[in-house]
Amino acid sequence: MSSFLSTLVGSKEEEEKEEVEYNIICQKHKLLLQTLTKGNGWRVQHLYNYKGFWLNPNTVKNNLLLHTYFKSLPTDIVLAAFMKSGTTWLKALMFSTLNRHRYNFSDHHLHNHGPQSTFPFLDCESYPITDFTNIPISPRLFATHYSYTLLPACIKSGKIVYVCRDPKDVLISKWHFMSKLRSKDLPPLSLDVAFELFCQGESEYGPFWEHILSYWRASLESPEKILFLKYEEMKKQPEVVVRKLAAFMGKPFAEEEEEKGVVGDIVKLCSFENLSNLEVNNKGVEKFGSLVEVEKRDFFRKGEIGDWKNYLNEEMKERIDRITDDKFKGSGLSLNATV
Numbered sequence: 001m002s003s004f005l006s007t008l009v010g011s012k013e014e015e016e017k018e019e020v021e022y023n024i025i026c027q028k029h030k031l032l033l034q035t036l037t038k039g040n041g042w043r044v045q046h047l048y049n050y051k052g053f054w055l056n057p058n059t060v061k062n063n064l065l066l067h068t069y070f071k072s073l074p075t076d077i078v079l080a081a082f083m084k085s086g087t088t089w090l091k092a093l094m095f096s097t098l099n100r101h102r103y104n105f106s107d108h109h110l111h112n113h114g115p116q117s118t119f120p121f122l123d124c125e126s127y128p129i130t131d132f133t134n135i136p137i138s139p140r141l142f143a144t145h146y147s148y149t150l151l152p153a154c155i156k157s158g159k160i161v162y163v164c165r166d167p168k169d170v171l172i173s174k175w176h177f178m179s180k181l182r183s184k185d186l187p188p189l190s191l192d193v194a195f196e197l198f199c200q201g202e203s204e205y206g207p208f209w210e211h212i213l214s215y216w217r218a219s220l221e222s223p224e225k226i227l228f229l230k231y232e233e234m235k236k237q238p239e240v241v242v243r244k245l246a247a248f249m250g251k252p253f254a255e256e257e258e259e260k261g262v263v264g265d266i267v268k269l270c271s272f273e274n275l276s277n278l279e280v281n282n283k284g285v286e287k288f289g290s291l292v293e294v295e296k297r298d299f300f301r302k303g304e305i306g307d308w309k310n311y312l313n314e315e316m317k318e319r320i321d322r323i324t325d326d327k328f329k330g331s332g333l334s335l336n337a338t339v
């Protein structure tokens with residue numbers, strides 16, 4: 001057989017093997033869902049408790065696929081966060097920091113491309129079709145909302161940037177966002193119900209506190225691998241955070257760049273005011289896999305610290321703060337002190 005022909009036969013066999021493997025995973029997923037505890041979804045009707053975290057059926061399946069098909073490179077950097085904690089902002093900051101020599105700040109890639117487009121989202125890619133080998137730039141950047149415990153070992157061995165945010169602001173941001181995406185077949189999700197579910201840990205990718213702790217503990221063990229950030233810190237001292245990010249990603253700012261004010265340029269480019277007013281972030285939808293479409297403008301709502309004050313009463317505030325204190329007790333982590 002000619003070598004050309006044997007390559008073709010080889011790839012057909014590979015394809016068939018892949019298809020069998022994929023079908024086995026789909027079958028495993030179906031059976032798995034029957035055994036998992038069901039909870040209330042915010043966007044879809046049910047969430048499933050998978051290894052301690054509440055996921056919608058599709059993200060359970062994607063987690064199985066991620067573990068089977070994702071092949072990391074040692075240079076990859078993954079941005080991880082609980083939903084609505086600052087992912088969009090960090091995508092813009094990390095992308096523009098890493099690529100600061102490729103683009104001019106007056107005519108930047110982010111002027112015409114939304115931050116979402118710069119980071120493939122690991123939780124909803126169509127594996128095994130997407131294998132990311134076509135990403136030409138190093139380091140490759142990826143985003144995920146999975147807890148640390150749900151990540152494959154190959155991702156855990158690389159660098160991770162994690163961002164967390166005051167749970168009260170996360171709750172309000174998530175409630176607004178999920179209400180827009182919520183299936184029209186379901187009744188609207190009231191804030192009271194969302195609040196109760198959130199406190200019980202029942203929301204996509206939750207419990208919120210265990211999610212944070214999973215990364216916090218890992219970051220204490222390997223600070224050189226996990227950069228742990230807070231949204232509130234970023235709001236208060238964005239330039240300090242951008243310098244930290246640059247150093248962590250292996251591209252610290254040179255003195256000359258500092259003198260030219262490059263850090264300030266990055267902060268300005270990625271500010272809520274700038275990004276939220278760009279046409280590219282106001283028109284059209286962002287697709288996540290084949291099932292979810294999000295209006296691009298919905299990634300930019302207020303971008304403030306403390307918007308929860310407009311929605312939660314004193315009793316609600318106290319309850320979330322108490323849960324946060326209890327859960328984080330002895331961990332060395334505090335979120336309440338930052339607001």
Ligand code: PAP
Nearest residue numbers: 083084085086087088089173271272300301302303
């Ligand atoms: P995701 O989980 O859907 O990826 P994510 O980007 O993590 O969302 O969080 C969205 C929040 O970040 C929104 O907060 P809000 O609802 O309280 O307003 C959004 O407004 C805010 N946000 C987006 N871009 C920026 C930015 N450049 N600076 C500060 N906050 C931002």
